[in-house]
Amino acid sequence: MAESRFHDETTDTASGDPAAGDSGATAGVVPTGVTIIVCNTCRFRDGPAEEPRPGSRLVRETRAAAVGSGIEVRPASCLGHCRRGISAAVLRDGCWSYLFGELDTDSAQDLVAGARLFASSHDGFMPFRERPAALKRGLIARIPSLANLEDLTR
Numbered sequence: 001m002a003e004s005r006f007h008d009e010t011t012d013t014a015s016g017d018p019a020a021g022d023s024g025a026t027a028g029v030v031p032t033g034v035t036i037i038v039c040n041t042c043r044f045r046d047g048p049a050e051e052p053r054p055g056s057r058l059v060r061e062t063r064a065a066a067v068g069s070g071i072e073v074r075p076a077s078c079l080g081h082c083r084r085g086i087s088a089a090v091l092r093d094g095c096w097s098y099l100f101g102e103l104d105t106d107s108a109q110d111l112v113a114g115a116r117l118f119a120s121s122h123d124g125f126m127p128f129r130e131r132p133a134a135l136k137r138g139l140i141a142r143i144p145s146l147a148n149l150e151d152l153t154r
Contacts, residue, residue: 032070032119033093036111038062040075042085054105055086061108062088071115084140090115094147095124100138110134 042055056075063073079087084101088111091097098118103111110132118126128136 032115034070034115034119035072035074035091036062036066036115037074037076037079037089037091038111039077039079039085039087041078042082042087044085057105058086058088058103058108058111061105062111065108065112066115069112069116071112071119081140084138087140090118090126092118092124094145095121096145096148097143098126098135098139099141099143100135101140102138103134107134 038055038059040056040059041053042058043049043053059073059075066073076089079089079099081087081099081101086103086105086107087099087101088103088107089097089099090111095118098114100111111134113132114126114135117130121127126135
């Protein structure tokens with residue numbers, strides 16, 4: 001994959017514990033620093049503008065899937081790539097961010113699984129090989145944080 005040109009995916013090591021970051025309850029949840037943003041105005045490509053929009057349904061399902069994980073889920077009005085909706089972004093403090101499209105209303109578990117993987121990454125990347133299928137095929141962009149940009153004026 002093109003992504004491996006920038007990052008050796010074999011160096012990503014998750015905690016090995018699939019429940020890492022999940023306290024099982026919302027009280028006392030340790031924040032992961034990972035936020036999932038779901039476009040709540042998204043609809044399916046060339047689909048009708050029904051209400052509630054499929055994006056709103058994915059916001060609701062993703063919030064339910066993230067309960068107790070420490071992962072924040074927030075809606076956003078239009079992420080701007082309507083031809084590839086439903087769209088979502090996964091952000092982590094000080095790390096690259098990921099933008100995904102062509103998701104379904106049942107992609108909530110995949111988004112949360114990817115966010116957990118991202119939260120447990122030691123190098124700040126979401127390992128490609130371990131991502132759920134929806135996040136492998138739906139990758140639109142990987143965006144560096146300002147701190148990760150190289151100074152190209154040197």
